[in-house]
Amino acid sequence: MIDQKIKIGQTVLKSPIIGASGCSGWGPELIEYNKQDIIGGFVTKSVTLNEKIGNDSPRIKEVSSGLLNSIGLENGGLDYFIENKLPLLKDIDCAKFINLAPFTNEEIHIMINKLEKETGIDGYEINISCPNIRKDGFNINSNVKKSVNLVKDIRKLTKRTLMLKLSPAFNESFEIASIAEKEGFDGITFTNTYLGTAVNIDTGKFVFKNKVAGLSGPAIKPISLWNVYKMANTVKIPIIGVGGIRTIEDVIEFMMIGASAVQIGTALLVEPTILTDISIKLKEYCKENHIEKIRDIISTINGEEK
């Protein structure tokens, strides 16, 4: 019997394979294509305190082995989420993380306090790293002081699993992760998308109205893998590795280099059943390689124990 379980904070994942925020819809759309008793779980699209209509189209552009997106956190706001989306999650039996995107400290406090009164939630992924808010790609994550202020009083608001999603675009992320660890966060989700752009050569203008966009997909995998390695040498809490994963081999690489679990995003848009497919393949991989507990491969790259 292979033990695929991974523990992050209060949450026990049935498999280390999680659907990434932004590519998992609100949950039910993803579960329609995946087996909830096999996959680890999913992270919802970002919820902001107030409604956000999102960015003008085009919102996506395919590039070599990847995707640029400029969605802009489109969502109906927290109250809309609680009323219309959260009830649909209650009967889903895998880990359900709500991605929360605050613009101020006050907003994250209001959001968590309200959600604490609700059931059907395993944890929160705090997203301070969306690249599609400002035209320069900057956000709370690009400023250590603002980030520190934001993460420091969150732990006392909830016993649920707390993860912080950070950007690879700013070196500050490593320092912010260390502080989040001290402040009691249970995990670091790393990386978000990279800052990128594209030019429409017919018009001579940026493809995206917001100029900058987030680059994801297999194109970023080696860079994210390196970033996860650096993060694994920065914090001791679990890292949820993200960035261009689309095969079982990618998952093993991320885990060996230091990730306790992984999130799959862009590949889900092409193969919606991929969370289930890879969870099954992971079991086969463990069997073939005589691995009894999947957690035994975490951070094995340097013979390090985590």
Added chain:
Amino acid sequence: MKIKLKNSKQFTNNTVYMMFETEKMIDVKLGQFVNISIPGDEFTLRRPFSIVSAGKNKFSVLIKVIGNGTQKITNMKIGESIDALIPLGQPFDKTIDYKKTLFIAGGIGIAGILRFIENQNAQFLFGDINGEYKDIMDYLKIEPTYINESGKTGKKGFVTDYINDFEFNTIIACGPKGMLKSIKEKTDKHIDFYAICEEIIACGLGLCGGCAIKYDDGSFGKVCVDGPVLNGRRINYD
């Protein structure tokens, strides 16, 4: 599911009609679409296409080659298989009174209209630039009121110049944004106007929110799960 290419016919203007057999039974409703993988090992998004006809285990698409993705799909050989997500999108569930409905297509927008007018005595207004879709019309045995910008194979002008030749209380249209915008502006707001919309689609399942289309009130709809057939009067085409 896996789909196998059974028949493929190339037309002028880089347009290819492809008929696929599906490995499982399908039930495709009017207005729904298919998202087809691109052959090869490269990581690429799927490509979405209108379904121009469908049976229990087969369907057809009409693809205009506009880039590498559509090129690779249309280069498939008969007997080859590929993965597809089918059917996707919101079914069009309004009852159509064909005597009072005007169907309008511009260019490859015909792919969105074909299933609506299949085996129907429909009022169909079609426009292209220089008659480049004439061979497709002949092949599919469709006789639209044909309009060209050049006047080569039909009446000269734009489809919207000829709308008032018909009697209708509903319009169902598919084509360039400029054409849809012109229909919205040139027709009475009491006429029901359904636009079959196109956007760059990633997942086709409502997972990502990439295929947003803007409404006049500033909000967005998703072409993949709210559409592709949307209320054409609400859309901001600019």
